[in-house]
Amino acid sequence: MTAVVRTEGLGRKYGRRWALRDCDLAIPAGRVVGLVGPNGAGKTTLLNMVVGQLAPSAGTIEVLGGRPASGPAQLAKVGFVAQDTPTYASLTVADHLRLGARLNPGWDAALARDRIERLGLDPARRAGRLSGGQRAQLALTLGIAKRPELLILDEPVAALDPLARREFLASLMEAVAEHSISVVLSSHLMSDLERVCDHLVVVVDSRVRVAGDVDDLLTAHHRLTGPRRDAARLPSGQHVVSASHTDRQSTFVVRTDGPIHDPAWTVGEVGLEDLVLAYMTPKTEDRPALEALR
Amino acid sequence: MIWLTLRQFRLQATVALATLVAVTALLALTRIDLVDDYADGIASCTATGGCERFKLQFFDDHQSWFTGLVTVVVGLPGLIGAFWGAPLITREIEAGTHRLAWNQSVSRSRWLAVKLGVIGLASMAAAGLAVAIATWWSDPLDKAGADRFPRLSPVMFDARGIAPIGYAAFAFALGVTAGVLIRRTLPAMAVTLAVFAGLQLAVPQYVRPNLITPVERTVTITPENMQGISLAETTLTVRARVDEPGAWVLSDYTVDASGRKVKSLPVSLAAGACAPPPPTTVPDGKESVDGSGRGPAEKCYAEIARLGYRQHVTYQPGDRFWPLQWAETGLFALLALGLSGFCFYWVRRRIS
Numbered sequence: 001m002t003a004v005v006r007t008e009g010l011g012r013k014y015g016r017r018w019a020l021r022d023c024d025l026a027i028p029a030g031r032v033v034g035l036v037g038p039n040g041a042g043k044t045t046l047l048n049m050v051v052g053q054l055a056p057s058a059g060t061i062e063v064l065g066g067r068p069a070s071g072p073a074q075l076a077k078v079g080f081v082a083q084d085t086p087t088y089a090s091l092t093v094a095d096h097l098r099l100g101a102r103l104n105p106g107w108d109a110a111l112a113r114d115r116i117e118r119l120g121l122d123p124a125r126r127a128g129r130l131s132g133g134q135r136a137q138l139a140l141t142l143g144i145a146k147r148p149e150l151l152i153l154d155e156p157v158a159a160l161d162p163l164a165r166r167e168f169l170a171s172l173m174e175a176v177a178e179h180s181i182s183v184v185l186s187s188h189l190m191s192d193l194e195r196v197c198d199h200l201v202v203v204v205d206s207r208v209r210v211a212g213d214v215d216d217l218l219t220a221h222h223r224l225t226g227p228r229r230d231a232a233r234l235p236s237g238q239h240v241v242s243a244s245h246t247d248r249q250s251t252f253v254v255r256t257d258g259p260i261h262d263p264a265w266t267v268g269e270v271g272l273e274d275l276v277l278a279y280m281t282p283k284t285e286d287r288p289a290l291e292a293l294r
Numbered sequence: 295m296i297w298l299t300l301r302q303f304r305l306q307a308t309v310a311l312a313t314l315v316a317v318t319a320l321l322a323l324t325r326i327d328l329v330d331d332y333a334d335g336i337a338s339c340t341a342t343g344g345c346e347r348f349k350l351q352f353f354d355d356h357q358s359w360f361t362g363l364v365t366v367v368v369g370l371p372g373l374i375g376a377f378w379g380a381p382l383i384t385r386e387i388e389a390g391t392h393r394l395a396w397n398q399s400v401s402r403s404r405w406l407a408v409k410l411g412v413i414g415l416a417s418m419a420a421a422g423l424a425v426a427i428a429t430w431w432s433d434p435l436d437k438a439g440a441d442r443f444p445r446l447s448p449v450m451f452d453a454r455g456i457a458p459i460g461y462a463a464f465a466f467a468l469g470v471t472a473g474v475l476i477r478r479t480l481p482a483m484a485v486t487l488a489v490f491a492g493l494q495l496a497v498p499q500y501v502r503p504n505l506i507t508p509v510e511r512t513v514t515i516t517p518e519n520m521q522g523i524s525l526a527e528t529t530l531t532v533r534a535r536v537d538e539p540g541a542w543v544l545s546d547y548t549v550d551a552s553g554r555k556v557k558s559l560p561v562s563l564a565a566g567a568c569a570p571p572p573p574t575t576v577p578d579g580k581e582s583v584d585g586s587g588r589g590p591a592e593k594c595y596a597e598i599a600r601l602g603y604r605q606h607v608t609y610q611p612g613d614r615f616w617p618l619q620w621a622e623t624g625l626f627a628l629l630a631l632g633l634s635g636f637c638f639y640w641v642r643r644r645i646s
Contacts, residue, residue, distance in 0.1 A: 048646055051397055053393060053396060053397075053646045054646040055643070069396070069401070069402070071401060072399045072400060072401055072404075073399075075397065075398070075399045075400070075401065076399035078397070079397070080393070080397035082390060082393035082394065082397070083390070083393075084390055086389055086390035086391045086393055086394050087391070087394065088302070088389070088391050088394070089389065090302075090305070091301065091302075095301060098297070099297075099298050099301075099398070100398065102295070102297050102298065103295060103298065103395075103398035103399060103400045104398055104399045105399055106399070139394070142394070142398075143397075146398070146399070
């Protein structure tokens with residue numbers, strides 16, 4: 001398996017606070033990777049290190065076999081649509097395309113022109129006067145027409161309304177299918193990514209909580225419902241992701257490679273959104289104060 | 295990258311160019327009369343005498359324009375630093391567009407190098423043009439006012455020659471540096487102006503006099519050597535005459551017989567030998583030639599010499615204008631390079 005992004009013990013500190021730590025990742029090529037986690041979990045920090053915007057404080061990172069942003073050749077291989085999809089407000093759409101053409105040896109002018117035309121953007125319009133959705137599309141066009149092997153998008157749809165979100169993701173997927181690029185995109189909402197990604201990385205509290213292909217994750221996770229029971233009494237092969245209890249009943253989301261044999265449990269599937277939520281919500285064991293209240 | 299840099303600079307360049315063209319046109323028109331008046335005046339005063347008075351009058355007539363132009367040339371580098379230097383990087387950081395620029399296939403260093411190089415050169419060119427045009431227009435006035443405002447005097451030095459080009463390069467680099475450190479445009483502009491203004495005041499005071507070792511003279515106090523002796527209450531002070539055209543006098547004080555600096559000549563002199571003659575009630579031509587009309591009497595100088603007082607002067611001779619210009623321009627160019635180097639380090643390591 002060739003990895004487009006490989007990190008070992010990767011970490012980044014701001015002052016004394018770790019924004020991301022102990023990150024070991026191997027993201028396979030040809031996937032659309034969703035990077036999910038609550039706000040402030042470290043997603044942007046991770047992506048900024050992948051594109052070389054930010055230098056790591058600890059560990060190593062390798063992107064497409066090279067050090068991020070180590071030179072023009074490496075920069076040419078990675079496209080980046082930064083948070084809030086920045087564009088030059090005083091430059092026109094056409095200026096942006098010219099910028100892309102001048103600064104990227106692999107620039108695909110026809111592709112860029114076609115996209116702008118299809119999106120119905122007026123080339124003479126200043127980027128500052130575009131709507132949020134149009135600006136995001138312009139930034140995406142710059143990222144795609146550069147013809148990178150890996151495209152990184154940091155919360156590209158966070159500021160968009162639902163319709164613009166859908167259009168943006170649709171046009172992203174279209175480009176991905178057409179040019180077979182690997183994509184990593186982040187969001188704090190799983191619902192944004194559910195339809196598009198086939199690989200998932202969940203970051204919570206500066207750490208990677210789970211990473212894997214969506215299909216594998218779905219088969220490995222189960223929802224167990226049954227009589228109230230302590231999480232510690234589950235078999236050792238079953239790793240508890242989240243647990244919730246009522247007076248009589250316990251519900252666990254567990255990760256396991258083997259089948260569930262205990263007949264006391266009703267075994268259900270876990271949807272992707274619930275799965276991610278299970279990782280994002282702190283386990284009940286982490287909150288003894290609530291237990292004591294009962 | 296050059297294209298993008300120029301494209302982003304288009305508005306500022308247009309404003310600067312339009313101002314330059316308008317001001318130059320105005321100056322070109324007014325200069326025609328200025329040159330003619332000066333030539334006519336000099337021609338007539340050479341024939342009839344009184345050239346000093348004509349020059350004085352001519353300079354006074356046009357002084358507001360003259361000082362206006364000097365102010366513009368002196369102030370321009372600071373404005374360049376604040377309006378071209380400071381926003382160069384902060385605007386990108388404030389809008390997040392540096393993330394867009396740094397993820398094209400161009401390294402951060404090249405991005406910065408082109409920005410600094412292109413706009414830095416534009417800054418130097420702007421200052422060079424301004425000083426060239428101002429010097430060209432002021433030519434008759436520089437001649438007429440050479441005695442009162444020699445080009446080596448602190449403010450004139452900043453407004454002539456090549457030093458303004460060095461100032462512009464430095465102010466620009468200073469603006470960029472303030473920008474990358476503060477990361478916000480307005481505070482960076484304010485800091486740039488404040489620091490540059492501070493330097494403009496400090497350099498003529500503390501640095502420029504010592505770029506080349508000044509000439510030092512200790513002379514006897516005689517009517518020929520002195521520009522004047524002045525008496526206020528009982529304080530008697532002497533000012534030396536530096537007989538070199540356009541010299542920049544740095545210090546001028548009296549030393550006693552042992553060579554120590556004294557604030558003023560002793561009171562005994564002021565009350566004795568150098569006391570002003572009693573006011574003559576009858577205006578008598580002969581009396582006044584000896585007394586108040588011609589300054590202190592011979593006996594005053596004789597008494598000063600007997601007590602061993604001498605006058606100490608340090609100055610930069612007028613012919614050091616160009617050596618000092620080169621030295622100061624070089625100094626500011628070095629500072630500009632140093633700041634640019636710092637910007638490279640900071641942008642590569644500390645900004646994301």
